[in-house]
Amino acid sequence: MISILRTIWLTFLHIFHKSETIEYPEEKPYLPPRYRGRIVLTRDSDGKERCVACNLCAAACPVDCISLQATEDEEGRRYPLFFRINFSRCIFCGFCEEACPTYAIQLIPDFELAEYDRQTMVYEKEHLLISGEGKYHDYNFYKNAGVDMGVKGKGEGDGEEDPVDINDLMP
Amino acid sequence: MHYLLIIAGVILIALSIAAGLIWVERRLLSVWQDRLGPNRVGPFGLLQVLADTIKLFFKEDWTPKFADKAVFIMAPGILMVTILLTFAVIPFGPGFNVFDSNIGILFFLGNSSLGVYSIVLGGWASNNKYSLIGAMRASAQMLTYEVFMGLSLMGVVMMADSFSFMDIVEAQRGGWFIIPQFFGFIVFFIAGIAETHRLPFDIPEAEGELVAGYHSEYSGMKFGMFFVGEYLGITLISAIIATLFFGGWLGPSFLPPVFWFLFKTFIFIFIFILLRASLPRPRYDQLMKLGWKFLLPVALLNLLATGAVLLLIK
Numbered sequence: 134m135i136s137i138l139r140t141i142w143l144t145f146l147h148i149f150h151k152s153e154t155i156e157y158p159e160e161k162p163y164l165p166p167r168y169r170g171r172i173v174l175t176r177d178s179d180g181k182e183r184c185v186a187c188n189l190c191a192a193a194c195p196v197d198c199i200s201l202q203a204t205e206d207e208e209g210r211r212y213p214l215f216f217r218i219n220f221s222r223c224i225f226c227g228f229c230e231e232a233c234p235t236y237a238i239q240l241i242p243d244f245e246l247a248e249y250d251r252q253t254m255v256y257e258k259e260h261l262l263i264s265g266e267g268k269y270h271d272y273n274f275y276k277n278a279g280v281d282m283g284v285k286g287k288g289e290g291d292g293e294e295d296p297v298d299i300n301d302l303m304p
Numbered sequence: 305m306h307y308l309l310i311i312a313g314v315i316l317i318a319l320s321i322a323a324g325l326i327w328v329e330r331r332l333l334s335v336w337q338d339r340l341g342p343n344r345v346g347p348f349g350l351l352q353v354l355a356d357t358i359k360l361f362f363k364e365d366w367t368p369k370f371a372d373k374a375v376f377i378m379a380p381g382i383l384m385v386t387i388l389l390t391f392a393v394i395p396f397g398p399g400f401n402v403f404d405s406n407i408g409i410l411f412f413l414g415n416s417s418l419g420v421y422s423i424v425l426g427g428w429a430s431n432n433k434y435s436l437i438g439a440m441r442a443s444a445q446m447l448t449y450e451v452f453m454g455l456s457l458m459g460v461v462m463m464a465d466s467f468s469f470m471d472i473v474e475a476q477r478g479g480w481f482i483i484p485q486f487f488g489f490i491v492f493f494i495a496g497i498a499e500t501h502r503l504p505f506d507i508p509e510a511e512g513e514l515v516a517g518y519h520s521e522y523s524g525m526k527f528g529m530f531f532v533g534e535y536l537g538i539t540l541i542s543a544i545i546a547t548l549f550f551g552g553w554l555g556p557s558f559l560p561p562v563f564w565f566l567f568k569t570f571i572f573i574f575i576f577i578l579l580r581a582s583l584p585r586p587r588y589d590q591l592m593k594l595g596w597k598f599l600l601p602v603a604l605l606n607l608l609a610t611g612a613v614l615l616l617i618k
Contacts, residue, residue: 150338
């Protein structure tokens with residue numbers, strides 16, 4: 134009996150509580166930078182595509198919504214000929230981002246992907262590729278990789294030591 | 305002419321309050337649940353009622369092939385008619401009622417008993433097991449709660465020495481009946497909630513168990529009549545509580561009596577909605593137990609004590 138009256142009283146006191154509702158279209162909720170929303174392809178600090186078309190994202194994708202085809206430019210640097218994400222299938226799990234060895238594919242806090250036509254949910258490379266670096270600044274895969282792809286010379290990469298002269302006996 | 309105006313006024317007030325309550329309830333529930341509720345249609349979402357009504361009118365009004373057609377169509381009407389008829393004897397202010405019956409309370413009790421037919425017939429005519437279970441529950445609940453609903457009012461009748469609502473209001477000039485008839489008020493209030501099938505006593509509907517109980521098969525405006533009928537019932541019970549226990553239209557004279565009557569009525573409507581926001585639905589047998597083993601004895605003892613005290617005084 135007392136507990137019932139107490140319940141009613143405590144419910145009544147909620148008149149003085151603040152409403153939790155965020156009135157969405159006018160008022161946007163705060164989304165943390167690591168929120169998993171729309172997927173983008175980023176460029177490195179030199180303005181070149183980070184993606185090396187290794188297909189790891191497509192392999193990691195649990196719903197198979199990523200498809201791409203690798204090709205090479207004149208320097209032998211790999212890049213995707215086409216890169217296609219079907220957002221009507223994507224479940225925003227972020228596995229592609231985890232799988233990516235070059236920080237190329239990233240999920241950003243944009244969830245407003247509603248469309249009237251299902252076909253427009255399929256994003257091609259021109260829709261996915263942004264001109265910035267996304268969440269990870271000043272990272273360039275080829276500065277950390279062993280191979281010389283015209284980005285840096287041998288032994289000039291980040292945290293890389295000069296190459297050892299195999300004809301020299303000096304330590 | 306004056307008479308017709310009062311009839312039109314009473315029906316207009318009752319129906320517009322009942323329709324407006326759809327919005328009031330949704331907003332108040334959301335306030336108590338830390339939400340905002342409907343606030344998009346018109347100022348403060350006030351036109352939500354209109355939008356809901358338009359929606360209900362344009363819905364397919366479907367009568368199931370397996371239903372008993374005549375009874376199925378009649379049932380929602382019975383609810384509306386019995387409740388609206390009762391509004392005729394409620395005094396909104398001095399001289400502002402359709403007719404001042406000298407058996408006003410009996411008229412109210414009789415009409416509310418007839419209202420059960422709407423639910424029982426609606427549930428039975430739907431020819432659907434959940435509707436029928438809902439209707440059976442409703443009838444059992446009504447039988448239980450009718451008994452001491454009437455008994456709890458007899459204390460008021462004894463003190464006012466009349467069955468007429470007008471006389472009962474006049475008799476409260478010396479003091480509201482809530483003080484001498486506190487237990488009568490408690491019992492009547494609980495019985496009133498059960499009478500309108502409101503939460504926590506919405507066992508005939510019990511959407512968790514019975515889909516929607518007696519109105520599972522109803523759609524369109526027939527459902528709308530059950531829906532508005534529920535709010536009319538809340539308004540009616542609140543108005544009767546205000547009249548019988550809280551002095552009706554009596555109040556300080558700087559505001560018109562109708563204002564005081566509606567003000568008191570609205571306080572009880574808010575309490576009805578607050579109960580819905582806070583209390584869970586009891587089990588069916590708990591409801592019956594509460595009725596027969598607790599509320600009925602309280603009502604009887606209240607009646608006995610009131611009679612004894614009145615005999616001593618006179």
